[in-house]
Amino acid sequence: MSDAQATSVQDIQEVPDPKTLVEERLVIWYFLAALTYLVISMLGGLLMAFQLINHNPFSGIEIFSPGRWRMVHTNAVAYGFIANAFLGALHWAVPRLTLQPVLSRKLSYFIFAAWQIVVLSTAVGLLLGQAQGLEWGETPVWIDPVALLGLALVAVNFMAPIVKLKGPMYVTLWYFIAAFIWTFLTYAMGNFMPEYFVNGSSAGAVGGLFIHDLVGLFVTPIGWGLMYYFVPIILKKPIWSHALSIIGFWGLAFFYPLQGIHHFLYTPIPMFLQYGAVISTIAVELVVLTVVINFFGTIWGDGRKAVENLPIRWFYTGIVYYFLTCLQCSFQVTMTFQKLIHFTDWVVGHAHLVMFGVFSMWIFGVMTYLFPRLLGVAWYSKRLCQWHYWLSAGGILVMATDLILGGIFQGYSWAALFPWEESIAISIPFWMVRVVAGLAMFLGLFCFLFNLLMTWRLALKTNAVPKTGQHRAEPVAAGA
Numbered sequence: 346m347s348d349a350q351a352t353s354v355q356d357i358q359e360v361p362d363p364k365t366l367v368e369e370r371l372v373i374w375y376f377l378a379a380l381t382y383l384v385i386s387m388l389g390g391l392l393m394a395f396q397l398i399n400h401n402p403f404s405g406i407e408i409f410s411p412g413r414w415r416m417v418h419t420n421a422v423a424y425g426f427i428a429n430a431f432l433g434a435l436h437w438a439v440p441r442l443t444l445q446p447v448l449s450r451k452l453s454y455f456i457f458a459a460w461q462i463v464v465l466s467t468a469v470g471l472l473l474g475q476a477q478g479l480e481w482g483e484t485p486v487w488i489d490p491v492a493l494l495g496l497a498l499v500a501v502n503f504m505a506p507i508v509k510l511k512g513p514m515y516v517t518l519w520y521f522i523a524a525f526i527w528t529f530l531t532y533a534m535g536n537f538m539p540e541y542f543v544n545g546s547s548a549g550a551v552g553g554l555f556i557h558d559l560v561g562l563f564v565t566p567i568g569w570g571l572m573y574y575f576v577p578i579i580l581k582k583p584i585w586s587h588a589l590s591i592i593g594f595w596g597l598a599f600f601y602p603l604q605g606i607h608h609f610l611y612t613p614i615p616m617f618l619q620y621g622a623v624i625s626t627i628a629v630e631l632v633v634l635t636v637v638i639n640f641f642g643t644i645w646g647d648g649r650k651a652v653e654n655l656p657i658r659w660f661y662t663g664i665v666y667y668f669l670t671c672l673q674c675s676f677q678v679t680m681t682f683q684k685l686i687h688f689t690d691w692v693v694g695h696a697h698l699v700m701f702g703v704f705s706m707w708i709f710g711v712m713t714y715l716f717p718r719l720l721g722v723a724w725y726s727k728r729l730c731q732w733h734y735w736l737s738a739g740g741i742l743v744m745a746t747d748l749i750l751g752g753i754f755q756g757y758s759w760a761a762l763f764p765w766e767e768s769i770a771i772s773i774p775f776w777m778v779r780v781v782a783g784l785a786m787f788l789g790l791f792c793f794l795f796n797l798l799m800t801w802r803l804a805l806k807t808n809a810v811p812k813t814g815q816h817r818a819e820p821v822a823a824g825a
């Protein structure tokens with residue numbers, strides 16, 4: 346054996362087995378918590394959707410009032426579903442990429458417990474009427490410092506393996522590092538500044554930055570980071586262009602933080618800030634295009650995998666919806682278009698397209714890929730996996746198209762100065778379609794949960810449910 350070969354063999358022997366690095370049980374716990382909150386959130390969404398077509402089964406009961414459940418719906422989705430799912434995926438990806446464990450497994454479990462307490466107390470606080478008057482920052486005031494401390498601990502726990510990294514700094518890790526810093530800063534800005542330091546239109550401007558930065562500087566970087574991790578692994582090839590990855594990352598870093606005020610165009614916020622937001626939003630659309638092109642360049646020549654491999658199909662459906670959302674955004678951010686669609690259901694359609702059509706699709710893809718690996722058995726039913734996909738992808742397409750169209754009708758009826766009741770009457774058919782689409786999405790989730798339950802039972806029968814650091818054979822995920 347030559348020296349060079351001997352070195353490489355030695356290197357290989359020194360590389361720890363990633364399975365011993367990952368606290369798999371915690372990944373499962375995070376995913377289960379995420380799915381629980383998704384069920385709660387979707388039930389809340391359905392409650393409001395029924396209320397809007399005058400079918401509220403709990404009419405007159407304060408704790409079930411749609412106003413409160415709207416906040417539970419959005420908070421449970423952002424902090425319960427998406428944050429928990431991302432934390433689970435981070436616990437899988439970061440140790441595998443860095444070949445180092447997180448700073449402390451005990452800290453990981455502590456953060457898990459603390460985060461669930463934060464999300465649950467938020468839900469209870471909101472239902473009891475203790476909401477803070479900040480959009481997306483409705484978390485009762487006393488929870489804010491605890492949540493911020495939790496975000497700091499998350500950053501420390503994951504940064505420890507990243508700083509010890511000896512190998513290449515993968516694109517995924519750039520996004521994760523950025524997300525740890527940005528999420529902390531965004532949360533602090535959005536929850537403390539308008540509450541204690543600024544008021545009036547300044548508070549509105551900060552609020553606008555906060556709600557958009559929460560999506561762009563917390564959800565987006567972790568979402569893309571996961572795509573940069575899972576897509577090349579499943580396709581077994583590198584990302585198409587490193588240069589485009591760099592442009593995508595730095596473009597997001599420079600332009601995204603400035604655009605949030607586009608939520609409040611035509612308000613007393615100074616016009617130069619509003620125009621600045623419009624310009625930076627258009628810049629972000631171009632940046633987004635580079636990232637989408639990069640991912641299509643990566644799958645080029647392997648297009649069949651988007652049909653045959655379910656996780657890849659989830660990922661690329663999300664990427665297509667991402668492109669559509671951003672395209673939609675480049676229209677809606679112009680002042681001309683804003684005149685028509687401001688405050689209408691167009692915006693609600695846009696919000697669902699990005700939160701469910703993009704980030705939830707990616708999360709479902711990650712879960713579809715990881716659950717069989719975590720449980721040590723293949724999915725109980727590939728057909729149920731397919732139903733989950735089609736009901737979700739189809740349901741969101743119908744819901745988003747319906748609300749976007751409904752928004753245009755509402756906008757025109759307001760512009761024509763029709764009586765308010767007239768615009769409600771125009772909206773009712775669109776709101777009925779939303780109920781049908783929402784039920785389809787919920788049925789899709791039900792298929793997934795039932796499939797998971799049966800897969801779990803299979804795993805128990807074959808004695809494969811993981812204990813900490815336990816090794817198992819890698820099963821084949823549905824369609825993977």
Ligand code: HEM
Nearest residue numbers: 387390391393394422692693696697700701705783786787
């Ligand atoms: C069963 C399916 C769902 C139904 C029926 C539903 C329904 C609703 C309704 C009625 C609203 C309030 C709209 C308004 O105030 O006019 C809303 C808001 C919202 N929902 Fe859902 N939803 C569903 C699932 C989801 C999911 C899965 C997500 C995210 C992953 C989500 C994210 C949001 C967001 C971000 C908003 C706030 C929109 C805004 O402020 O513009 N929804 N939803």
